[in-house]
Amino acid sequence: xxxxxxxxxxxxxxxxxxxxxxxxxxxxxxxxxxxxxxxxxxxxxxxxxxxxxxxxxxxxxxxxxxxxxxxxxxxxxxxxxxxxxxxxxxxxxxxxxxxxxxxxxxxxxxxxxxxxxxxxxxxxxxxxxxxxxxxxxxxxxxxxxxxxxxxxxxxxxxxxxxxxxxxxxxxxxxxxxxxxxxxxxxxxxxxxxxxxxxxxxxxxxxxxxxxxxxxxxxxxxxxxxxxxxxxxxxxxxxxxxxxxxxxxxxxxxxxxxxxxxxxxxxxxxxxxxxxxxxxxxxxxxxxxxxxxxxxxxxxxxxxxxxxxxxxxxxxxxxxxxxxxxxxxxxxxxxxxxxxxxxxxxxxxxxxxxxxxxxxxxxxxxxxxxxxxxxxxxxxxxxxxxxxxxxxxxxxxxxxxxxxxxxxxxxxxxxxxxx
Numbered sequence: 274x275x276x277x278x279x280x281x282x283x284x285x286x287x288x289x290x291x292x293x294x295x296x297x298x299x300x301x302x303x304x305x306x307x308x309x310x311x312x313x314x315x316x317x318x319x320x321x322x323x324x325x326x327x328x329x330x331x332x333x334x335x336x337x338x339x340x341x342x343x344x345x346x347x348x349x350x351x352x353x354x355x356x357x358x359x360x361x362x363x364x365x366x367x368x369x370x371x372x373x374x375x376x377x378x379x380x381x382x383x384x385x386x387x388x389x390x391x392x393x394x395x396x397x398x399x400x401x402x403x404x405x406x407x408x409x410x411x412x413x414x415x416x417x418x419x420x421x422x423x424x425x426x427x428x429x430x431x432x433x434x435x436x437x438x439x440x441x442x443x444x445x446x447x448x449x450x451x452x453x454x455x456x457x458x459x460x461x462x463x464x465x466x467x468x469x470x471x472x473x474x475x476x477x478x479x480x481x482x483x484x485x486x487x488x489x490x491x492x493x494x495x496x497x498x499x500x501x502x503x504x505x506x507x508x509x510x511x512x513x514x515x516x517x518x519x520x521x522x523x524x525x526x527x528x529x530x531x532x533x534x535x536x537x538x539x540x541x542x543x544x545x546x547x548x549x550x551x552x553x554x555x556x557x558x559x560x561x562x563x564x565x566x567x568x569x570x571x572x573x574x575x576x577x578x579x580x581x582x583x584x585x586x587x588x589x590x591x592x593x594x595x596x597x598x599x600x601x602x603x604x605x606x607x608x609x610x611x612x613x614x615x616x617x618x619x620x621x622x623x624x625x626x627x628x629x630x631x632x633x634x635x636x637x638x639x640x641x642x643x644x645x646x647x648x649x650x651x652x653x654x655x656x657x658x659x660x661x662x663x664x665x666x667x668x669x670x671x672x673x674x675x676x677x678x679x680x681x682x683x684x685x686x687x688x689x690x691x
Contacts, residue, residue: 276388279365282358282374290330290363294337297330301628302670303663304334307635311342316639318343323394325386325404326425327355327616328373331624333364335398335631339638340369344396349389351400352570353377354609354617383407390415396641397422398634399446401570402429409436409443421445421645423637424652425630427460427491428546428570433652445648447637449630452655454663456492459630463622464615465496468542468568469504471619475593475608476564481505486538488531488574489545490517497542497568498526509534511550531555541565542614543574553579561603564594566614575611593618632663 298305311317322344326332332348340346347370350356356375365371370392372385386403390412397404399422408416421444424430430450436442449455473480485501486509487494498508498521510521511531518528531551535558543550546569553576567574581587584597584605596604609617621627636659668675678686 276370276372276391278368279361279371280374280385280388281361281365281371284362284365286359286362287366288359288363290333290357290359290361291366293330293357293360294333294363297624297627298334298337300624301331301334301631303628303632303666304338304635306666306670307632308338308341311338311635311639314639315343316642317396320395320420320642321345321347321392322396322398322638323347323349323389323392323404324398325349325351325389326398326400327352327613327621328361328364328371329355329357329616329621330360331621331627331631333360335634336364336369337367338631338635340367342635342639345392346370347372347389347392347394349373349385350377350382351403352613352616353379353382354612355621387412393418395420396638396645398425398638399423399429400425402432405429405433405436405446409441413443416443419444421447421641421648423447423449423634423641425634426450426570427456427493430652431546437650437652442650442652445641445645445650445653447641447653447655449633449637449655452633452660452663454629454660454667455633455655459622459626460492461496461499463496463626463630464493464544464568465498465500466626467615467619467622468497468566469500471615472540472542472564472566472608475614475618476591476606478564480540483507483539484509484537485540485542486511486531486534487526488541488543488550489547489569490514490521491544491546493568494544495524497544498524501540501542502526506540509537532558535559538563541575542568544568545574546570548573549576550574552576553583556580556583556597556605557599557601559603559605562606563603564606564608565611566608566618567611568614570613572610572612575607577607577611580605580607629663629667632666633659636662 350373372388590596
């Protein structure tokens with residue numbers, strides 16, 4: 274493949290993108306601290322790192338940190354609607370390999386993923402597992418060069434764990450998503466805030482007094498439900514896991530099936546990581562004006578294809594909102610084509626939240642660079658020392674002190690004896 278240095282929408286957008294990057298950077302003290310270590314140590318010197326993430330200001334800061342740590346970085350998107358073209362242009366203007374354009378169709382999206390892998394990475398950083406899928410199928414020839422990878426999100430880790438279970442995983446991967454400083458904060462507080470920021474900015478509708486249906490009560494679903502409740506909504510949760518359903522009840526939410534919830538909801542947010550969570554049978558039951566969106570990684574949770582097939586007409590009602598009018602006269606509104614709403618219709622998670630996540634990513638990549646060749650082809654948890662380091666730096670930036678165990682307490686908690 275003959276690959277140019279970059280393929281972005283317009284390199285002249287770089288000034289706007291750089292302003293966004295610098296704003297994010299000044300509010301990411303944890304990543305800045307890790308970046309300083311990377312600059313001094315140069316752990317990636319001579320290594321190539323391919324990165325597939327949501328290309329926006331915060332991920333740009335991660336890509337720059339890797340480059341400043343000695344890496345030759347190639348960057349692409351992990352969702353066609355989450356790329357911010359000005360940020361992509363800003364990074365490309367610094368000499369980084371960047372291949373992504375907002376609104377890529379499926380063919381263009383796969384092409385850009387392939388371009389970012391084509392220079393033969395030593396390390397891959399993935400968000401959702403699309404790199405992994407290519408490297409385990411059409412681009413297997415690139416695998417022998419790969420030391421290891423890092424995976425950012427729940428969906429991607431799940432896909433990798435399936436590969437490992439079937440003994441098909443071709444390189445070791447650190448499941449950054451499962452680190453405490455990732456899923457406890459990014460998935461819950463980041464998703465909770467950014468989903469509602471995107472919904473409110475896109476629709477300009479009030480949330481208070483409305484009924485919100487949240488599909489899925491994992492960490493992300495909990496965050497979405499928590500923020501909806503805080504905004505004054507009545508919240509219904511749908512689940513397939515009986516324990517999580519009980520948790521939702523204990524937290525004060527109604528729990529029912531999607532079929533039962535469909536006639537009641539004003540807003541529907543899917544956060545399951547599964548497909549066909551809302552389908553034709555549910556759309557037919559919904560109120561006129563019901564708003565559907567997805568906060569799971571892939572655009573298969575709200576079945577927009579079925580909705581387009583059963584509707585009698587469709588039209589753009591507002592920027593990034595398509596209204597589908599059904600035979601019964603009701604119009605169902607879908608935000609961002611059913612893609613990841615907080616990024617396809619917003620700026621993603623708050624900067625300070627992603628500061629923690631990308632500090633984990635940078636450290637995990639350094640761990641792979643140092644140890645990857647000696648690791649088995651498995652999915653590994655983020656080392657505890659990396660997780661704790663992020664928390665310690667964050668507390669330090671906030672001038673917060675915490676207690677430490679005395680030697681006697683250490684002995685007590687590590688002994689089975691009275």
